[in-house]
Amino acid sequence: MTDTTSEARRRRTFAIISHPDAGKTTLTEKLLLFGGAIQMAGSVKSRKAARHATSDWMALEKERGISVTSSVMQFPYAERIVNLLDTPGHADFSEDTYRVLTAVDSALMVIDCAKGVEERTIKLMDVCRLRDTPIMTFINKLDREGRAPIELLDEVESVLKIPCAPITWPIGMGSRLKGVCHLALDEVHIYEPGRNFTRQDSTIFKGLDDPALADRIGFEVLGELREELELVQGASHPFDLDAYLAGRQTPVFFGSAVNNFGVQPLLDFFVEHAPSPRPRATTTRTVKPDEEMLSGFVFKIQANMDPMHRDRVAFLRVCSGRYDAGMKMQHVRTGKEVRIANALTFMASDREIVGTAYPGDVIGLHNHGTISIGDTFTAGEALSFTGIPNFAPELFRRARLKDPLKMKALQKGLAQLSEEGATQFFRPLMSNDLILGAVGVLQFDVVAYRLKDEYSVESAFENVGVVTARWVRCNDAKKLEEFREKNAMNLAIDAAGELVYLAPTRVNLQLTMERWPTITFAATREHA
């Protein structure tokens, strides 16, 4: 087995998805603790506190400075290398979240046991489904009164439409929480609040028949547990590795992240069963992780993260081969060969220069405005990875200059910011307007600030009568031309040069789609 093959096989690259407040940050912190990546609880939390103050731009800037260090968290655990990719917490940056999900091999879904399946979880799950991403589920906050476990599984199955396979099962809840039963290992893990559990100091009973267990949790509770387990095992699905890997079943764990309870069984199971890097599609062929040639794609760009350096970093997910410091790569879109000597990785709070990286790893490339989201880098063959989406914006503004002589700078700024995915940028066919599109309203503040700060352009954004956008495609060139002529008023060109329909109302969009059945109106565009 080559070095690349064995290193790729031990990588586990994933992201945590959840509705805000379900416990993503807390769980991240516990996973890092188990992985030895941080020594003390609290360090991830304080970053999050900075992130909450988004109304103040300086805080936002600061947050960007900090969040890059936690963008990718790598730690070793049980002979594996775990890469946890952070997803931005603020809903306005959810487009970024979606792109991060294209760079992982699996996901971990956190659900609050009192709230059940919430709105953002549903959306994120839909994104995971686009690529059949395998998902494990952690039902959190067991130390509080929540809904009945069976009811929660039913909700996941009916709302998220994915069969559940419980791996652990709670013994009581809230003030009556006694522990969890590990169904796969036939173990009972006792809940002892206030203790920072690690494998060594948690109390584990083997099987339900140990008389000491009855002494510990009480005969009545044990009796109820036996009955409940019989019911659960009859009504739920047994774990099926293939179904999980195909995204058709989710193994479910119960616990309390803040009490460090139920987290270790999750992590042990995760490193054992979660997929290592999988083959990835390009426009010409499928790339396997154990190929010798390095390849990867950029899924995120963060600019000016460090006010001292004013740099931009492009995050490249390695898909095959091995990266070595100083090696040459081809930037496929531009056709240029570049030597990458100083790629970054982001362990804990330090930026480090990486020596080597393998499939599943993420490296940060210094970027001076030439790299765009979706770009492929390889050590040779001109490949282009597919599947990194641009989402149709739901909010639109017309950019207006305060100083009309700055038009060139404005256009350049908007073009670059849209390359990064900070905003989307449209030029109507019939006017000289510059229209910005965003998925969340905070994006406009960021764009205005950065235009001023980085391009010295003062701009104002005004409302414009557009409600949504659709990328227009048609195999029949004649039909497309006819459509273009008849609808020129509502058509624009995006930053990548593609034709887009800017709908003035939803009813208008509906009618136009009905009127032009041979035209495809796509709500996402893949980065070219």
Ligand code: G4P
């Ligand atoms: P998020 O990243 O998904 O938004 O959630 P986060 O981890 O920040 O958790 C949201 C809140 O839920 C936090 O409380 C956190 O302490 C709490 N929490 C997380 N896991 C558990 C758990 O297992 N049990 C209970 N009871 N609470 C949990 P907060 O009041 O917002 O913050 P803090 O003051 O506790 O830091």
